[in-house]
Amino acid sequence: MNYVELFAGCGGLSLGLKSTGGKMLLANELSPMASETFSFNLLGEPLTTLAKSKILSKGPILTKWLSSKYELQDMTSRLSENPQEFPPLGKGVCDLRSDGRDLAGSMVVGSVVELNRWLNDVKNKTAMELLRNGFGEGNIDLVSGGPPCQSFSMAGMRQYTNARNVLPWEFAKFVQLIQPKFALLENVTGILRPFVVEGKKVYAWFEVAQAFAQIGMEPGNPSCGYVPICLHVNAKFAGVAQNRPRFIMLSIRKDVYDTLRNELPMRDREILNSSKAFFEKIRKRQPVELKDLPLHDADKNPSIFLGTFLKGLVNGRPTSVREAIDDLRSDEVWESAYVKSINTILSRGLAGEPKANHDFRRHCIDVKRRFRIYQVLSKVRPETATAAFQILKRKKTTLDDAAWGELRAHAFYLKPDGAFTSFGTKAGLEDFLMDHETGKHKQKAMVASMPAPAALSIPDDMCHYYEDQDCLRTLTVREMARIQSFPDKFTFCSKATTGGKSRRFEVPQYTQVGNAVPPLLGRALGLIVQDLLDRYHAAHDPMATAKAVSVVD
Structure with a gap:
């Protein structure tokens, strides 16, 4: 053909x-x-x-x-x-x-x-x-x-x-x-x-x-x-x-x-x-x-x-997302059948270095705390997640008892390099959510056991699923590429991301992946x-x- x-x-x-x-x-x-x-x-x-x-x-x-x-x-x-x-x-x-x-x-x-x-x-x-x-x-x-x-x-x-x-x-x-x-x-x-x-x-x-x-x-x-x-x-x-x-x-x-x-x-x-x-x-x-x-x-x-x-x-x-990218977070995790398959059938003739484009983006403590909130909200009932987002978006100031009853069992990221910690009072959690207001409409954590959501062209839309301080971050270009089924030898060129007026015409690595078939x-x-x-x-x-x-x- x-x-x-x-x-x-x-x-x-x-x-x-x-x-x-x-x-x-x-x-x-x-x-x-x-x-x-x-x-x-x-x-x-x-x-x-x-x-x-x-x-x-x-x-x-x-x-x-x-x-x-x-x-x-x-x-x-x-x-x-x-x-x-x-x-x-x-x-x-x-x-x-x-x-x-x-x-x-x-x-x-x-x-x-x-x-x-x-x-x-x-x-x-x-x-x-x-x-x-x-x-x-x-x-x-x-x-x-x-x-x-x-x-x-x-x-x-x-x-x-x-x-x-x-x-x-x-x-x-x-x-x-x-x-x-x-x-x-x-x-x-x-x-x-x-x-x-x-x-x-x-x-x-x-x-x-x-x-x-x-x-x-x-x-x-x-x-x-x-x-x-x-x-x-x-x-x-x-x-x-x-x-x-x-x-x-x-x-x-x-x-x-x-x-x-x-x-x-x-x-x-x-x-x-x-x-x-x-x-x-x-x-x-x-x-x-x-x-x-x-x-x-x-x-x-x-x-x-x-x-x-x-x-x-x-x-x-x-x-699932776990099958696609879990080995990228640790050398101790073996490649899945999915990764071996795309690296076999789709990498013929490619000359790139395996696992390039895998640079972590740096986030401040508030952003990492917010990502941990999203990880927690990916595990609770939709009604509970909605109640928490109402506070994150400053549309409400309190949680109902049902939402509090479910969220109190989960641990959040409070201190840099500290262990994840649960809240002892509803007021404490409410204040924490209020302090991490967001205007983002689509940010969420991935669910490890499911395929990724469709919208992945903007790196800030999605954070990692793994419950570890090192994974309170957005995905790397390589992780996004794995989800899209690009083999590891496929190398993405030009700069990783862009912003401001340049966003109107530049197509950096993250956008290349998100736009691709x-x-x-x-x-x-x-x-x-x-x-x-x-x-x-x-x-x-x-x-x-x-x-x-x-x-x-």
């Missing part, structure tokens, strides 16, 4: 696809900071090291800027460049050649909007045709990517008119240009919830599905369009140690779709046929309704997935696409003696 990845981030999806035997022909990412991590791990290019050497003056590298203020030799400035200030095409330094030379296998740093414009420019026709032909590999099998999700996310400010919301449509434009056999779009489940626009509900996922079905409908375009299969899945069922629900849209080029409908078993054909009426209405320019396109939900109806080509999205056993989920999706490709090729290979069977993990 050869593939192109848009919105590549630090490389989580690409790492998963690579583990299935996938070959990356091109990647695109807006952020130089995330691109540095991608290039280090997946292209073998340590850009910070190259910036300090004279190698950059000797020839091209695989990491190329679409438009930068700085020359290639000034790599240090490029890596800290604000992507919101990239020069327009033709106004900055462009590393791409119009003949497509040296483009194969590259990471292109820049906006996908500008990349589409570059490919559409008649001057770059040769490069575009080379890309469409897979640089000699034949038609591209897959274009994948996860457009930025902040404007769709329920955790942020949902804005239908946000500029980021055009990016799924730019994804569709790229697919129209390249015409791969499959297109894979990944996003937050917030994309499933409607925006209200002029009093009417608008579903972004449904509109994006229409855009893929409409590909090639304009005069002079030979494409036969893409049939979208829409899924609501959870990465924890692919084995990831995180409760991470996602929207997945697997769009299949119509000619490939027709072949698969004839070749797949009955239950698989039922999944494909579920989108047939929607696609046909779009192609006939008939109006469509939400009911015309099913959303297959792995949480509500996993039986639809079991025993089909989608089974890899529900077959995995959820992994978990590699194990990427692997599960890659195996699905590879399985369908095998079946498609078997149907078109006159020498094939048997039809392809499902790929075994």
Whole structure:
């Protein structure tokens, strides 16, 4: 399977696809900071090291800027460049050649909007045709990517008119240009919830599905369009140690779709046929309704997935936080089967140092006390935790007797380097909670026996579960990466975190991890696409003696 990845981030999806035997022909990412991590791990290019050497003056590298203020030799400035200030095409330094030379296998740093414009420019026709032909590999099998999700996310400010919301449509434009056999779009489940626009509900996922079905409908375009299969899945069922629900849209080029409908078993054909009426209405320019396109939900109806080509999205056993990171807190704790697995199947070809990015963040005594409070509140009844949070947020000043009765049995962190201590009076505990007021809305301690919560892009949102003074802290980048299923040899580049105005454009290590597609989920999706490709090729290979069977993990 050869593939192109848009919105590549630090490389989580690409790492998963690579583990299935996938070959990356091109990647695109807006952020130089995330691109540095991608290039280090997946292209073998340590850009910070190259910036300090004279190698950059000797020839091209695989990491190329679409438009930068700085020359290639000034790599240090490029890596800290604000992507919101990239020069327009033709106004900055462009590393791409119009003949497509040296483009194969590259990471292109820049906006996908500008990349589409570059490919559409008649001057770059040769490069575009080379890309469409897979640089000699034949038609591209897959274009994948996860457009930025902040404007769709329920955790942020949902804005239908946000500029980021055009990016799924730019994804569709790229697919129209390249015409791969499959297109894979990944996003937050917030994309499933409607925006209200002029009093009417608008579903972004449904509109994006229409855009893929409409590909090639304009005069002079030979494409036969893409049939979208829409899924609501959870990465924890692919084995990831995180409760991470996602929207997945697997769009299949119509000619490939027709072949698969004839070749797949009955239950698989039922999944494909579920989108047939929607696609046909779009192609006939008939109006469509939400009911015309099913959303297959792995949480509500996993039986639809079991025993089909989608089974890899529900077959995995959820992994607990303890299994993911417990060995990182002590050399006396053995690696779990989960850790051994991701370090085996996902680390091939990686050259990083094991367990890098494991630097503890320093916290003052008040923050550590608050983290201990969160550890305690993770163990009590929800009603008791709510009562305590009412005081932490200064909405109340007293605990009810039931909450006090439960909290009095737990020990808190009162003195530096002292033992955890219980409170002898309700008033003492109430005063302690009042003294540790917080304006945070989402801070909590992880529960060791469960997968981690989904929101992990901000390091202060979550503290460690282990009841020890050394673990009264937020997670390290490595611990967050383990939860997301990154292997230990995957090294995160650039600075660890950011703040202030820089937060608007910088993508430091913690954010890279939190924004990434978990590699194990990427692997599960890659195996699905590879399985369908095998079946498609078997149907078109006159020498094939048997039809392809499902790929075994």
